[in-house]
Amino acid sequence: MTTPPLLGAEGTPPLLSAEGLHVTFPGRHGAARARAVDGVDLDIRPGEIVALVGESGCGKTTLARSLLGLVPATGGRVTFDGKPLDYSSRALKAYRKRVQLVLQDPSGSLNPRHTVYDAVAEGLRIHGYGGDERAAVAEALSRAGLRPPERFFLRYPHELSGGQRQRVVIAGALVLEPELIVADEPVASLDASVRGEILALLLRLRTELGLSALVVTHDLGLAWNIADRVAVMYLGRIVETGEVEQVLTAPRHPYTQALLSVLPEAPGDPVVLTGEPPDPSRIPSGCRFHARCQILASGEAERAGVADACRSKDLEVLGGGGGTQVACHWARAQVTT
Amino acid sequence: MTLLEVRNLEVTYAGGAAAVRGVNLSLDAGQKLGIAGESGCGKSTLALALLRLLPAGTRTSGEILLDGEDVLKMKWGRVRAVRWAGASIVFQGAMHSLNAVHRIGDQIAEPILLHRKATPAGARKKTGELLEHVGLPAARADAYPHELSGGQRQRVMIAMALACDPQLVIADEPTTALDVMIQAQILRLIEQLVSEQELGLVMISHDLAVLADTCDRLAVMYAGRVVEEGPAQQVYEDAQHPYGKALSAAFPRIGDTASRFAPRGLPGDPPDPSALPSGCTFHPRCPVALESCATEDQSLRDAGAARWAACVHVGAPVPDARSTV
Numbered sequence: 320m321t322t323p324p325l326l327g328a329e330g331t332p333p334l335l336s337a338e339g340l341h342v343t344f345p346g347r348h349g350a351a352r353a354r355a356v357d358g359v360d361l362d363i364r365p366g367e368i369v370a371l372v373g374e375s376g377c378g379k380t381t382l383a384r385s386l387l388g389l390v391p392a393t394g395g396r397v398t399f400d401g402k403p404l405d406y407s408s409r410a411l412k413a414y415r416k417r418v419q420l421v422l423q424d425p426s427g428s429l430n431p432r433h434t435v436y437d438a439v440a441e442g443l444r445i446h447g448y449g450g451d452e453r454a455a456v457a458e459a460l461s462r463a464g465l466r467p468p469e470r471f472f473l474r475y476p477h478e479l480s481g482g483q484r485q486r487v488v489i490a491g492a493l494v495l496e497p498e499l500i501v502a503d504e505p506v507a508s509l510d511a512s513v514r515g516e517i518l519a520l521l522l523r524l525r526t527e528l529g530l531s532a533l534v535v536t537h538d539l540g541l542a543w544n545i546a547d548r549v550a551v552m553y554l555g556r557i558v559e560t561g562e563v564e565q566v567l568t569a570p571r572h573p574y575t576q577a578l579l580s581v582l583p584e585a586p587g588d589p590v591v592l593t594g595e596p597p598d599p600s601r602i603p604s605g606c607r608f609h610a611r612c613q614i615l616a617s618g619e620a621e622r623a624g625v626a627d628a629c630r631s632k633d634l635e636v637l638g639g640g641g642g643t644q645v646a647c648h649w650a651r652a653q654v655t656t
Numbered sequence: 657m658t659l660l661e662v663r664n665l666e667v668t669y670a671g672g673a674a675a676v677r678g679v680n681l682s683l684d685a686g687q688k689l690g691i692a693g694e695s696g697c698g699k700s701t702l703a704l705a706l707l708r709l710l711p712a713g714t715r716t717s718g719e720i721l722l723d724g725e726d727v728l729k730m731k732w733g734r735v736r737a738v739r740w741a742g743a744s745i746v747f748q749g750a751m752h753s754l755n756a757v758h759r760i761g762d763q764i765a766e767p768i769l770l771h772r773k774a775t776p777a778g779a780r781k782k783t784g785e786l787l788e789h790v791g792l793p794a795a796r797a798d799a800y801p802h803e804l805s806g807g808q809r810q811r812v813m814i815a816m817a818l819a820c821d822p823q824l825v826i827a828d829e830p831t832t833a834l835d836v837m838i839q840a841q842i843l844r845l846i847e848q849l850v851s852e853q854e855l856g857l858v859m860i861s862h863d864l865a866v867l868a869d870t871c872d873r874l875a876v877m878y879a880g881r882v883v884e885e886g887p888a889q890q891v892y893e894d895a896q897h898p899y900g901k902a903l904s905a906a907f908p909r910i911g912d913t914a915s916r917f918a919p920r921g922l923p924g925d926p927p928d929p930s931a932l933p934s935g936c937t938f939h940p941r942c943p944v945a946l947e948s949c950a951t952e953d954q955s956l957r958d959a960g961a962a963r964w965a966a967c968v969h970v971g972a973p974v975p976d977a978r979s980t981v
Contacts (some may be wrong), residue, residue, distance in 0.1 A: 357818045372710040374835045374836075374837055374838075375806070375835050480925045480926070481695065482925065483925070496694075510695050510862050511694065511862050511863065511864065511903055511907065512694055512902055512903060512906055512908040512922035512926075513694075513921060513922075513925075514919070514921060514922050515905075515906050515908055515921025515922070516919075516921035516922070516923065517921075518919035518921070519918075519919050519920075519921065522676040522917060522919070537835050538836075538837060539836070540907055540908045540909075540910060542909075543908050543910045543916060544908050544915060544917070544918070544919040545913065545917065545919060564916075567910050567911070568910070568911050572814060577837070578836060578837065579910065581836055581837060581839075581840035581866075581867065582836065582910065583863075583866050583869035584865055584868075584869070584907075584909050585910075589840055589844075591837070591840045591841055591844060592837055593841075595805050595808075596806060597839070630663070630730040644716075
């Protein structure tokens with residue numbers, strides 16, 4: 320079941336939206352196909368910051384890449400500004416001017432032989448920018464907090480600290496004045512003290528430029544710091560989504576509960592799930608989380624009378640809009656009983 | 657009993673970078689000491705110095721007493737015997753620390769064969785036991801590193817560090833590249849091993865929250881010095897040094913409304929170890945610096961029971977600035 324894209328809390332239609340999105344990769348040597356993204360609805364409204372949270376291998380990076388048109392969707396569709404994404408190279412080029420990607424690991428995403436100026440100006444050159452290139456680069460650098468920008472023009476990445484490199488990457492994304500940025504683990508490789516500075520920068524860009532952002536991360540603290548909404552992904556699906564305050568302080572899905580319980584300062588006993596997230600080429604039947612679910616293992620689901628459903632009945636895809644939703648038989652039984 | 661005692665350790669690299677500038681630490685068997693700080697603060701250099709793993713041409717002075725014996729004065733043969741068997745290191749980035757073309761079982765057996773002169777069959781048996789101990793099936797000994805996930809590789813690194821039954825384990829960012837759930841698994845494993853085998857643990861990380869959760873005591877390093885030391889929870893929750901405060905505020909507590917839409921960091925970059933600022937090295941980034949901080953260096957001062965901080969705003973200077981645990 321796919322719900323039509325909901326209108327935002329402010330009644331604004333989403334800027335970027337995924338509807339029933341599937342991305343499958345063929346298996347090697349006759350192995351089963353990997354369903355990296357297995358039915359996702361997700362909306363990002365103008366000026367909104369959405370955090371997409373999950374473990375490695377849950378499909379969050381593939382989802383982000385397919386939203387950017389870097390990986391073609393095998394099912395469902397991506398719409399931007401009300402229009403379905405056009406995969407012709409000319410249309411994609413125009414699209415990528417409006418939606419920019421910020422990669423993790425700034426050391427790997429900057430060319431060591433390009434100066435800061437060249438790194439930031441590259442996007443302008445590709446898109447045949449007609450205005451004053453120097454002024455645009457200076458503007459982007461100072462927006463990203465590298466001031467005075469002229470001092471950084473001729474520097475090479477190895478002369479910069481990790482935080483400064485990440486700012487250069489962000490400046491490179493900002494120079495084309497995008498409406499939305501997709502940031503994949505923007506602070507994972509940075510020091511604790513620099514982390515807050517970069518996150519504050521993302522918030523400031525939203526206030527100053529009305530920039531929307533999808534932040535892909537495994538760091539729940541990051542979502543608490545800057546996101547309006549959070550979507551928790553497990554094995555190709557979003558299993559819980561809603562306002563950050565709601566989802567992170569009163570999580571309803573056992574997976575979200577477990578993720579929050581293992582944070583160092585979390586109250587109560589940590590629920591350490593054993594094993595690694597299962598293989599996307601062998602998604603379990605029933606609820607995809609049931610094999611690792613602590614609620615099912617403890618007999619809690621049995622008492623609530625949903626254990627059979629957990630093992631046999633898959634849950635529908637959650638809607639992409641604003642409201643708090645959870646894909647869990649047990650959590651739903653809690654509300655109705 | 658004091659297992660490790662570091663006295664006035666200084667490390668200067670061949671290029672002139674003063675990476676460690678007078679560090680005093682001590683650790684008992686069965687105790688866990690966390691060392692926190694940003695990249696470039698000298699925490700990894702300190703770890704390498706403990707086993708004399710620094711590049712040739714590096715000048716090291718001070719004392720590193722491992723079970724009463726000074727590592728810096730040992731002959732090379734003795735240093736080699738102490739590595740792995742006396743103290744071992746779990747390096748950061750398990751992907752790069754394992755040899756990609758050797759089976760993990762052979763890599764774990766290598767130090768056993770070198771040190772114990774166990775028979776190859778005995779080493780193989782021990783390898784199987786070690787793998788089970790860190791939560792991997794013994795049959796995985798035949799796997800190559802690329803066949804394992806990041807968390808499994810980190811478990812292999814820990815098994816390797818324990819191969820020769822050391823008394824001290826130094827873990828340098830053991831969970832940094834891992835997911836929260838895998839991180840929780842690895843931290844729990846480390847805690848369990850330390851308490852079972854009465855090991856001493858030195859854990860290095862930039863994540864104060866993780867260290868506070870795992871360790872007994874916490875030392876915060878800045879520009880090659882310990883600027884704050886004390887019981888882990890106290891340092892994390894109520895840091896006395898402005899740098900300690902900034903570091904602990906960088907990790908939001910979920911549910912704390914003050915950090916909602918207000919990520920906190922520390923402006924500026926860590927100082928370059930070859931061109932340190934004058935006075936207190938933290939003064940250019942310090943929100944509460946006084947005029948005198950630009951010229952007057954601070955040593956550790958008393959900041960409560962078994963607590964020290966090197967800041968002009970904290971208590972009175974300790975006559976003997978050396979900290980003891």
